[in-house]
Amino acid sequence: MIDFVKIKITDEALINQVWSxxxxxxxxxxxxxxxxxxxxLVTKSYKNLYFTKFQNRLEIKGSLHYFFNDGLHNANDFKIYDCIQTxxxxxxxxxxxxxxxxxxxLEYGVNVxxxxxxxxxxxxxxxxxxRQFTRPTTHFNYKIAGNEAYKQVKAYDKSVQFPNHCNNIFRFEIKTKQAKFINSLGLFTLQNLTEIKQFDTLINSLLKEWDNVLLFDKSKAVEDKFFNTxxxxxxxxxxxRNKFNNQKRLYYKKLGADNLHINIKKIMQAKINHLKSVQIPTTINLETAH
Known part of the structure; x- marks a missing residue:
């Protein structure tokens, strides 16, 4: 669920210990x-993690998911248990x-x-x-929203990036751009990301951001105006702004309960439940408990 992280250390003794x-x-x-x-600035690395030493701090950044996979990819499921162990x-x-x-x-999201x-x-x-979704590239399989804000929403086809590891996989992801948004979720240190309860906060945040999405479902018969940008x-x-929200609610109401936006959310919730499942060690291998 969690991918990229960036942290800073200001404790001088800890900086020196890590740096050496x-x-x-x-x-x-x-x-x-x-x-x-x-x-x-001086930068060192270990696997896909980068350590940059400033005058008054040490910053560490990289993908926990890549690290889990020895730096090869982040296309598979990265369970909460795996993240904590990493x-x-x-x-x-x-x-x-x-x-x-x-x-x-912090970047967190779900692949479905x-x-x-x-x-x-x-x-x-x-x-x-x-905020309108835009394409930062010429590719039709990648959009972002909120590029100028304290958080960014990314939506893209993961299987284009790693065709040998997945097929038709949609990644919905939140990228924080300011620490204050992370702090508003009750997350302050890397220690918080080893606490199971904190992942529920991230899950709720992710699903809330999906609720805030306007998605055209052209399989439904509603007035053409709703499909006109x-x-x-x-x-x-x-x-x-109130009219925008009111019209959005009306649009989703007209689509009915069996619409694409709701169905994608259900798929996300099912995948999240899978990511929350605990791995149980056996004498042969690790099996997933459902």
């Missing part, structure tokens, strides 16, 4: 301007005090096999809240 770890491989130096003064492994490798590893950025081709699903994602743009252009 023999597992780290030197990557290079760079320069960055701070208050009209150019400072030198953090514990990193903790042991670098002797981290997880309470001193403050969260800066929808009931329609992913390219069609992505094409019909129109708004998240009042100009209709929604005009409402927002006229500054009538």
């Amino acid at each position: 770890n023999e597992l780290l491989i030197y990557q290079g130096k760079s320069e960055k301007r701070f208050d009209d003064e150019i400072k030198e 953090i514990e492994q990193i903790k042991e490798l670098f002797k981290l005090d997880l309470n001193k590893c403050k969260l800066i950025n 096999n929808p009931i329609i081709p992913v390219v069609d699903l992505v094409q019909n994602l129109i708004y998240h809240e009042k 100009n209709f929604w743009e005009e409402i927002l252009k006229n500054g009538n």
